[in-house]
Amino acid sequence: MSDAARGPEVPANETLSRAITSRDWWVAAENRVSSAAFAFPVFSVDVASLATSEQTLTRFRSGSGMVQFESGPARQLGFDARIERDENFPANLAHANVYCDLPKGERKRRAQQLLSLTSVVRAPALG
Amino acid sequence: MSITIAAIYENGVLRPRQPLELAEGTEVRLTISAPVGRRQPEVERSLDAEIERLAALKPNWDGYGGPAINDDILDAARRFAARLAAHIVEPPLVVPMSSGALQFEWHKGRRILELEVEDPVTIHYLKWDPTEGVQEEDVFGIDDTEKAVALIGWFTGAGANV
Numbered sequence: 605m606s607d608a609a610r611g612p613e614v615p616a617n618e619t620l621s622r623a624i625t626s627r628d629w630w631v632a633a634e635n636r637v638s639s640a641a642f643a644f645p646v647f648s649v650d651v652a653s654l655a656t657s658e659q660t661l662t663r664f665r666s667g668s669g670m671v672q673f674e675s676g677p678a679r680q681l682g683f684d685a686r687i688e689r690d691e692n693f694p695a696n697l698a699h700a701n702v703y704c705d706l707p708k709g710e711r712k713r714r715a716q717q718l719l720s721l722t723s724v725v726r727a728p729a730l731g
Numbered sequence: 732m733s734i735t736i737a738a739i740y741e742n743g744v745l746r747p748r749q750p751l752e753l754a755e756g757t758e759v760r761l762t763i764s765a766p767v768g769r770r771q772p773e774v775e776r777s778l779d780a781e782i783e784r785l786a787a788l789k790p791n792w793d794g795y796g797g798p799a800i801n802d803d804i805l806d807a808a809r810r811f812a813a814r815l816a817a818h819i820v821e822p823p824l825v826v827p828m829s830s831g832a833l834q835f836e837w838h839k840g841r842r843i844l845e846l847e848v849e850d851p852v853t854i855h856y857l858k859w860d861p862t863e864g865v866q867e868e869d870v871f872g873i874d875d876t877e878k879a880v881a882l883i884g885w886f887t888g889a890g891a892n893v
Contacts, residue, residue, distance in 0.1 A: 623794065625793050625794040625795065626792065626793050626827065628785075628824065628825075628826045628827055629826070631824065631836075631838050633838065634838045634839075634840070636838075638824070638826055638836060639843075639845065639857075640826045640827070640828055640834065640836070643828070643847075644828075644829055644830060647795070647829070648795055663794070664794045665794060668794070691796070692794075692795065692796050708855070709855075709868055709869065709870070710868065711868075712845060712847075712855070712856075712857035712859075712868045713857065713859070713866055713868045716843065716857065716859055716866075
């Protein structure tokens with residue numbers, strides 16, 4: 605998607621919430637999230653000022669976890685958050701897509717750098 | 732005195748595979764090297780089971796509309812894992828990707844190795860240890876077992892840098 609076709613930028617001071625919906629995305633031995641939750645050209649988040657953690661998590665499997673990061677520092681790494689419609693949950697007005705416009709050969713490194721900016725709100729407890 | 736023994740690493744402890752004629756409390760120095768080319772049925776079974784678990788994932792397994800894991804990627808991952816099992820000391824996590832791919836992941840502190848079966852012929856890898864200034868990302872052919880073994884050796888500390 606071209607930059608012009610995207611929704612409005614999420615302001616730099618906003619916090620973004622990413623649900624951890626698979627136990628495979630959680631490295632239990634290290635108590636941290638796997639980059640597999642982020643290493644994509646585009647992924648979904650909620651803007652924390654528009655939806656509480658509980659509101660976000662109600663849309664996902666019981667036991668899902670959550671991590672958060674700030675929009676501004678993430679954008680500096682190449683993760684561009686845009687307010688856009690939630691295709692899976694159209695009633696979710698807090699939704700943003702995060703675009704990673706970097707070449708494929710840099711995505712894993714940048715995902716690790718993004719991980720260093722994330723804080724764990726809730727560790728997943730998925731079976 | 733210097734002897735070479737086989738040991739298995741379990742629950743954070745190295746357990747010798749045979750009795751040792753050492754006095755209780757004897758302190759020893761260890762040099763660890765990975766077994767080379769020896770079948771490790773338990774590792775093979777563990778990897779097979781994990782891959783089959785991912786094969787059973789249904790569309791939208793991640794709650795974000797992710798597709799089921801691609802059949803061709805699953806087949807390639809099975810062959811890749813079978814070739815590598817003899818060289819794996821620490822079984823990896825086998826992780827589904829929302830793209831329909833999967834990856835093998837090893838984590839130890841800040842040291843991370845990711846081998847993603849990106850498509851049936853390509854491994855996209857990350858070799859990561861910022862404490863040592865290692866931040867390497869690249870691709871190699873899935874049949875390049877030597878490269879994969881060298882990366883695993885780097886992670887476990889049993890191989891040379893690659």
